[in-house]
Amino acid sequence: MSIGNSPSDDRPSVGRALAQARIAAGLSIDEVSTSTRVRVPILQAIEQDDFSRCGGDVYARGHIRTIARAVGLDPEPLVERYVAEHAGEIAPAPVTPLYEAERIRSEPRRPNWTAAMIAAIVAVVGFVGYTAFSGGDDGGTSAKATPTATTTPPPSQSPQGNGVPKPPSPSNSAIAAAPPGKVTVKASAAGGTSWIQATDGNGKQLYQNSLKKGESMTWTDDKKIKLVVGNAGAVQLFVNGKDIGLAGDKGQVAHLTYTPGDPSQG
Structure with missing residues (x-):
């Protein structure tokens, strides 16, 4: 071989x-x-x-x-x-067909709890509806609904008095700034999967794993945040509430350090 x-x-x-x-x-x-x-x-x-x-x-x-x-x-x-x-030098493992057969046999044994819950809910709703409509038959007469006036003012009579809906208040930035004297770093895998390691100012490991596309992580420390970012071109960084762009180029392994008062790349 x-x-x-x-x-x-x-x-x-x-x-x-x-x-x-x-x-x-x-x-x-x-x-x-x-x-x-x-x-x-x-x-x-x-x-x-x-x-x-x-x-x-x-x-x-x-x-x-x-x-x-x-x-x-x-x-x-x-x-x-x-x-x-x-290619072609390695013989396929013989255990795969057995594994597939076991997986296929085990699936039908799982109870379909979702279907059972839906059936129970339908039965309860049907019983409540039947009780509500048949409750007036005992006295030989059925109750009639009496229309009531709505108290909801039309748009022209809104509490503002001018008929114009109140505009929504502006929302805060999605990326919160760091508290005074601290550093906050957010990493977002916007362009693909990347392996990330994060440590604090005392050398304590805060995170070490692959960050999949669309996922994000945020870390805060009093002194500094150190990052090792694999596939740096796929990771968007936000330091102390400011977007500083990509961590590096695609396929690059970036070593970065941030402290309070940044964003300036360390």
């Missing part, structure tokens, strides 16, 4: 490119394993261009994409290089 081609200095192999990006991002094997849920032995083998532990080409490509995003690389060129160099 082939373990991979020897990388050249100007064109590293798939495994070496992932390893170099991880080291540049200041991440350990265990940290990447935690954020991607790819086991440590598989990560170590992939960085050595040994894809035999992946269980097949499909799984190998999936692991490459996940790891590349975690360390701030564009996954597609790496997947294309893997296909050109390794």
Whole structure:
């Protein structure tokens, strides 16, 4: 079984490119394993261009994409290089059909609680409606509804007296400024998924995970907020209530520090 081609200095192999990006991002094997849920032995083998532990080409490509995003690389060129160099070398894992069969058999056993709740609600509403309409039959007469005058003033008689609705009061900015003497940083994954690590002024880790597209996180500290941002071109930053733009370029790993009185990139 082939373990991979020897990388050249100007064109590293798939495994070496992932390893170099991880080291540049200041991440350990265990940290990447935690954020991607790819086991440590598989990560170590992939960085050595040994894809035999992946269980097949499909799984190998999936692991490459996940790891590349975690360390701030564009996954597609790496997947294309893997296909050109390794496709067809790894036999698919034999456990997949068994797993699929077990998953398919287990699904019909789940009770359909939603349908049961809807049926119960319909039954209660029907009973209440029947009781309301049949309640007057006992005395031989039915009650008649008496129209009542509405007390709601028309638009021309609104409390303002001029017929013009009161305009809504202006809302505050969606990005709150930091309290005095503190620094507040908000990261929003506007352009795609990015791996982010945030620590406070005492070195305490506040966050370490992949931020998916459309998600955002906010951190506040008395001294400073330090960020490591993978795929920096996908992350929009707001510091102390001000939009300072993207954290960096697409695929770049950015190391940033912000303090009270910013936004000036540290």
